[in-house]
Amino acid sequence: MSRLKSFALAVWDFVVGDDWRTAAGVVLALALTAAIAGTTVAAWWVMPVAVLLLLALSLRRAAR
Amino acid sequence: MSGAEIGLALSVFLACAVEAVEALTIVLAVGTTRSWSSALWGVGAATLALAALIAALGPALTGLPINALRLVIGGLLLVFGLQWLRKAILRASGLKALHDETETFAEETEAALAAGAPAQGLDHYSFVVAFKGVLLEGLEVAFIVLTFGANQHRIGLAAVAAMLAVALVAGAGVGLHRPLARVPENTMKFAVGVMLTSFGMFWGTEGAGASWPGGDAALLVIIPAVLLCSIAMVPWLRRVHAARPSPAPRPAVTTERVSEPEPI
Numbered sequence: 001m002s003r004l005k006s007f008a009l010a011v012w013d014f015v016v017g018d019d020w021r022t023a024a025g026v027v028l029a030l031a032l033t034a035a036i037a038g039t040t041v042a043a044w045w046v047m048p049v050a051v052l053l054l055l056a057l058s059l060r061r062a063a064r
Numbered sequence: 065m066s067g068a069e070i071g072l073a074l075s076v077f078l079a080c081a082v083e084a085v086e087a088l089t090i091v092l093a094v095g096t097t098r099s100w101s102s103a104l105w106g107v108g109a110a111t112l113a114l115a116a117l118i119a120a121l122g123p124a125l126t127g128l129p130i131n132a133l134r135l136v137i138g139g140l141l142l143v144f145g146l147q148w149l150r151k152a153i154l155r156a157s158g159l160k161a162l163h164d165e166t167e168t169f170a171e172e173t174e175a176a177l178a179a180g181a182p183a184q185g186l187d188h189y190s191f192v193v194a195f196k197g198v199l200l201e202g203l204e205v206a207f208i209v210l211t212f213g214a215n216q217h218r219i220g221l222a223a224v225a226a227m228l229a230v231a232l233v234a235g236a237g238v239g240l241h242r243p244l245a246r247v248p249e250n251t252m253k254f255a256v257g258v259m260l261t262s263f264g265m266f267w268g269t270e271g272a273g274a275s276w277p278g279g280d281a282a283l284l285v286i287i288p289a290v291l292l293c294s295i296a297m298v299p300w301l302r303r304v305h306a307a308r309p310s311p312a313p314r315p316a317v318t319t320e321r322v323s324e325p326e327p328i
Contacts, residue, residue, distance in 0.1 A: 014203065014207075015144060017147040022147075022150075023143045026139055026146070026268075027139065030138075030139055030272050031272075033268075033269055033274050034135075034274075037272055037273035038273065043269070043274035044276050044277065046269070046274075047268060048286070048289070051142070051261060051290075055146060055149065055261075056300075058150050059150060059154065059297060060301075062150070063154075063157075063301050064304070064305075064308045
């Protein structure tokens with residue numbers, strides 16, 4: 001069990017890294033894009049705005 | 065070759081080259097101080113493990129429906145790319161130390177010498193250190209090869225770009241016989257971060273069911289836009305760091321305890 005836990009933690013650390021908020025933000029932004037794409041409104045703009053905000057917030061947290 | 069395929073090959077080549085430079089430093093350190101043959105066995109074993117990983121996961125990924133594949137891979141690439149970009153911007157703005165291959169080589173050499181005399185035959189230390197170094201550095205490349213390659217059904221092209229980068233770095237390392245300290249690692253990592261983030265954003269959006277204006281040509285706007293925004297964040301980050309509140313002054317340390325009773 002501890003090996004499985006270590007493996008899961010290693011995968012988490014490899015993919016998500018040290019800022020889980022950015023990963024969670026990406027998932028939320030993709031979900032929002034999918035939700036808007038289901039309507040008649042254009043949804044392509046969601047990810048660029050989200051990426052810019054997530055990167056800036058992540059950098060600001062690191063700098064402070 | 066289409067623009068997306070050129071982007072795929074370039075991203076994999078740059079990512080692989082920069083990781084190969086880091087792995088080369090470790091292999092050179094154990095090879096020159098302990099045992100070349102054992103270090104090279106370690107390199108071979110790690111390379112086989114990475115190739116097996118790509119061969120096993122590649123067909124499984126390419127078998128997924130295209131929209132699910134783009135959503136999952138776009139999301140993963142974006143999370144992964146933002147990590148690379150974040151670290152590269154922090155390094156460029158001076159808030160994170162630059163990777164110094166000469167320093168790493170000196171540390172690895174010191175550790176190899178401190179591990180005692182090399183064993184006859186296969187030197188366990190050299191094998192394990194080389195194996196771990198190549199495997200850990202190579203995992204990120206395997207991830208990029210798999211995600212980029214699977215999404216465009218061009219895992220072969222991605223693998224060729226990766227092998228070319230390894231051959232180039234290994235050739236330079238063998239020729240110079242010292243770490244490649246003058247390779248602009250942070251610039252290369254910055255470029256890889258921009259490519260991973262751009263392609264991740266592009267595929268993630270398409271996988272979520274939205275369409276980009278202009279289709280694939282949107283990448284010609286997305287990549288420069290991500291690059292420009294990232295470059296602009298370097299001076300902004302320096303200002304944020306400079307404007308942060310300074311830590312509260314620490315109370316003066318006294319050696320006398322006046323009011324607190326001594327623990328029993």
